[in-house]
Amino acid sequence: MKPILNIDNITMKFGSLVANENVSFTIHDNEIVSLIGPNGAGKTTLFNCITGFYKPFSGKVTYMDKDITGWTSYDVCKLGITRTFQIVKTLKEMTVEENIMTGAFLHTKKRIESQKIAEEVMELTDLTRKKNIKGGSLTIVDKKRVEIARALATRPKILMLDECMAGLNQTEIKDVMNLCLKLKDSGLSLLIVEHIMEAIMPISDNIVVLNAGKKIAEGPPEEIVDNDEVIKAYLGDKYHAKSKKH
Numbered sequence: 001m002k003p004i005l006n007i008d009n010i011t012m013k014f015g016s017l018v019a020n021e022n023v024s025f026t027i028h029d030n031e032i033v034s035l036i037g038p039n040g041a042g043k044t045t046l047f048n049c050i051t052g053f054y055k056p057f058s059g060k061v062t063y064m065d066k067d068i069t070g071w072t073s074y075d076v077c078k079l080g081i082t083r084t085f086q087i088v089k090t091l092k093e094m095t096v097e098e099n100i101m102t103g104a105f106l107h108t109k110k111r112i113e114s115q116k117i118a119e120e121v122m123e124l125t126d127l128t129r130k131k132n133i134k135g136g137s138l139t140i141v142d143k144k145r146v147e148i149a150r151a152l153a154t155r156p157k158i159l160m161l162d163e164c165m166a167g168l169n170q171t172e173i174k175d176v177m178n179l180c181l182k183l184k185d186s187g188l189s190l191l192i193v194e195h196i197m198e199a200i201m202p203i204s205d206n207i208v209v210l211n212a213g214k215k216i217a218e219g220p221p222e223e224i225v226d227n228d229e230v231i232k233a234y235l236g237d238k239y240h241a242k243s244k245k246h
């Protein structure tokens with residue numbers, strides 16, 4: 001598999017607090033990578049460093065052969081890396097369709113073209129029936145769907161999802177898992193931050209574990225669930241025991 005995004009020794013500090021410390025890993029073409037770890041481990045900070053919301057203190061982010069460290073979020077998105085936000089940012093006064101069109105306007109100035117892209121994406125994310133509902137009136141699950149749909153409308157090569165399954169019920173989680181696999185099949189790579197292990201273990205090709213800003217493990221899901229340091233820092237014995245039973 002071809003490497004497409006290289007995170008190389010990223011360090012990010014807030015005053016004396018080191019939120020990311022020399023974090024390195026690679027995302028390959030057509031791969032689902034999950035970033036896990038306890039609250040405050042530095043997952044969202046790393047998303048912000050990759051997508052231009054923060055300029056890392058040191059280290060390098062390379063997309064294909066381009067050094068994109070410190071690029072603006074707009075330019076990173078234009079290049080093909082799009083993220084969603086842990087706290088959804090639905091545009092309340094706009095309809096679902098208009099929310100999604102804002103993403104499509106990244107590549108076109110024509111309303112009709114952006115509408116066409118929004119239609120495609122709404123079909124994929126099961127939002128077509130709700131296209132005329134205002135963002136502010138949506139349920140949390142639909143707000144999360146719109147968040148993913150708007151990101152997809154920018155036509156990314158890498159989609160980064162920050163806890164897009166939190167607060168969803170089992171069926172809704174299953175829908176998002178299927179959507180992730182469908183997107184992978186269509187050629188995308190995904191970087192997923194998630195606390196729901198039952199959801200990400202089955203769909204991830206590779207898992208990166210952060211704890212207190214540092215990468216403590218990386219590997220396929222079956223290795224990660226058996227990693228003693230990961231169990232101690234995050235998964236806990238309960239999960240370990242469960243994984244052993246199967």
Ligand SMILES: Nc1ncnc2c1ncn2[C@@H]1O[C@H](COP(=O)(O)OP(=O)(O)OP(=O)(O)O)[C@@H](O)[C@H]1O
Nearest residue numbers: 014017019037038039040041042043044045046086
């Ligand atoms: N803008 C900021 N200013 C100061 N400290 C920050 C800032 N953003 C994050 N931090 C701190 O950096 C550390 C990492 O936070 P981050 O939000 O990246 O964690 P996380 O892994 O995403 O956690 P969670 O699972 O709760 O979302 C925390 O100690 C947090 O308080």
Ligand SMILES: [Mg+2]
Nearest residue numbers: 043044045086
């Ligand atoms: Mg976070």
